Amino acid sequence: MGTSTGRATISRGRAWLPVASALFAVAWAGNEFTPLLVMYQMHSGFSTLEVNVLFGGYVLGIIPALLIGGPVADRIGRRPVMAPGPVLAIVGSLVLSFGAESLVALFVGRLLCGLALGLAMAVGTTWIKELSAAPFDPTADAGAGARRASITLSVGFGVGAAVAGAVAQWGPAATMLPYLVNVAVLIPATLWMLSSPETQVRAVLSTATRRGHSRFALLAEDGLDPRARSAFLRVVAPAAPWVFGCAGSAYAILPTQMRPLAPGLEIGFSALMCVVGLGFGVGVQPLIKRLERPGSPRTLLLGLAIATVGMALAAVALQAGSLWLGVIAAAVLGTAYGTVLVAGLQYVQRIAPEGRLAAFTAVFYSLTYLGFFMPAVLSATTMLAPQLTHPRLFVVGAVLATVSAALVAWGARHVRRYAANAAVALPHEPADPVDHHRDRLARPGAELGQSVAHAGAGGADSRRGADRIVGAAPH
Numbered sequence: 001m002g003t004s005t006g007r008a009t010i011s012r013g014r015a016w017l018p019v020a021s022a023l024f025a026v027a028w029a030g031n032e033f034t035p036l037l038v039m040y041q042m043h044s045g046f047s048t049l050e051v052n053v054l055f056g057g058y059v060l061g062i063i064p065a066l067l068i069g070g071p072v073a074d075r076i077g078r079r080p081v082m083a084p085g086p087v088l089a090i091v092g093s094l095v096l097s098f099g100a101e102s103l104v105a106l107f108v109g110r111l112l113c114g115l116a117l118g119l120a121m122a123v124g125t126t127w128i129k130e131l132s133a134a135p136f137d138p139t140a141d142a143g144a145g146a147r148r149a150s151i152t153l154s155v156g157f158g159v160g161a162a163v164a165g166a167v168a169q170w171g172p173a174a175t176m177l178p179y180l181v182n183v184a185v186l187i188p189a190t191l192w193m194l195s196s197p198e199t200q201v202r203a204v205l206s207t208a209t210r211r212g213h214s215r216f217a218l219l220a221e222d223g224l225d226p227r228a229r230s231a232f233l234r235v236v237a238p239a240a241p242w243v244f245g246c247a248g249s250a251y252a253i254l255p256t257q258m259r260p261l262a263p264g265l266e267i268g269f270s271a272l273m274c275v276v277g278l279g280f281g282v283g284v285q286p287l288i289k290r291l292e293r294p295g296s297p298r299t300l301l302l303g304l305a306i307a308t309v310g311m312a313l314a315a316v317a318l319q320a321g322s323l324w325l326g327v328i329a330a331a332v333l334g335t336a337y338g339t340v341l342v343a344g345l346q347y348v349q350r351i352a353p354e355g356r357l358a359a360f361t362a363v364f365y366s367l368t369y370l371g372f373f374m375p376a377v378l379s380a381t382t383m384l385a386p387q388l389t390h391p392r393l394f395v396v397g398a399v400l401a402t403v404s405a406a407l408v409a410w411g412a413r414h415v416r417r418y419a420a421n422a423a424v425a426l427p428h429e430p431a432d433p434v435d436h437h438r439d440r441l442a443r444p445g446a447e448l449g450q451s452v453a454h455a456g457a458g459g460a461d462s463r464r465g466a467d468r469i470v471g472a473a474p475h
Helices: 016-031 034-043 048-057 058-074 078-082 084-098 103-133 142-170 177-193 226-236 242-257 264-290 298-320 322-352 357-385 390-421 432-443
Strands: 002-004 010-011
Touching: 002 048, 002 177, 002 264, 010 058, 016 078, 016 084, 016 103, 016 142, 034 048, 034 142, 034 242, 034 264, 048 058, 048 242, 048 357, 058 078, 058 103, 058 177, 058 357, 078 084, 078 103, 084 103, 084 177, 084 432, 103 142, 103 226, 103 298, 142 177, 142 264, 142 322, 226 390, 242 264, 242 298, 242 322, 242 357, 242 390, 264 322, 298 390, 357 390
Parallel strands: none
Antiparallel strands: 002 010
């Protein structure tokens, strides 16, 4: 049995795979640069601060794309907003492949890859979530979409780092070939993605748009349930930066600091740290489902506790000058990354008002990517205050992770009832969302972009109305 897309027919239950392939390839493009940081230090003569700025600089592309891509996808659909992402990744990889000696060219390439990744994360993860629910995949459980999206991202990050590092360490044309391999993966993945069903069949117009001016202050938007806003700011926001704060510590800070301990294999060791960190991040994610409980932040708290341990281990590894302890620290930090990522996604998907899932996801990922500035901040700090060495700064990181966990626990106490009630399923949509859309438009007074039901109505009724994402209601 198939699901009609208007372009192709995909077996029911597998409609999410083409979108996942594109998300995987774009994530590859986003992380292929990471194990090459030491290569640019060694062969292009860039300083540690310069390569860390390049490492975190693509966040300047990610965050705008996330904040703009999510709301636009809620209005015009997933496919037209997601499609430019892989194309930007192709251009970005080509710029990186020919710009090894230029900081400007490398920054532009990273910026383009950041824009691509921002679109893919804001729209692709939401699209996968919607294709992992009825009617596209009626057998999937409620958390399948979050797990599939986060695992796809993590596998893309890991494979990209592993392939780029291996090619640069042992292959020819170390500054070019790693990126060209990614281009060869992106092209077919992009074409396959276009065959996936469109899930956003009804436009969502924000209250700001209806007033005649556009803005993307998503969490301050009029008509948004204040309980949803409070749950996000109190529980999700304090934890989110630790997603890539932990990941960046594992595969950017530790490899560059431990490079002298692996003479002749610097790039390979950097790739190993990426694979270990991301591998543990992927491996832990299916286990989070067993621990996750509706209305409870305990999986987020677990992730922050693991982050505290990982930061402490990283401090000890650098102080002792031990490669193996560094690898263990990368594994623990990777576990924290995967735990906080999937726990955060599941919490966001539970509390997001209907029709605002892509927007809430965009803000969540924007906050997670602030963690990518950690390597640059630490490098600048050690330059300005040499007495604050990286081991000492990792100890500070462990303390801050503990403080973040305390903030999450405190915030969760204030929003527990709303978070638990948000897990209650709304009435299911008919099996064919296109037919349902057609029926609603046929009713007298039905309009595309009908006003959003205001949050003050309370309960499930406050989340009904025109701003629906078909298939996105919690199950």
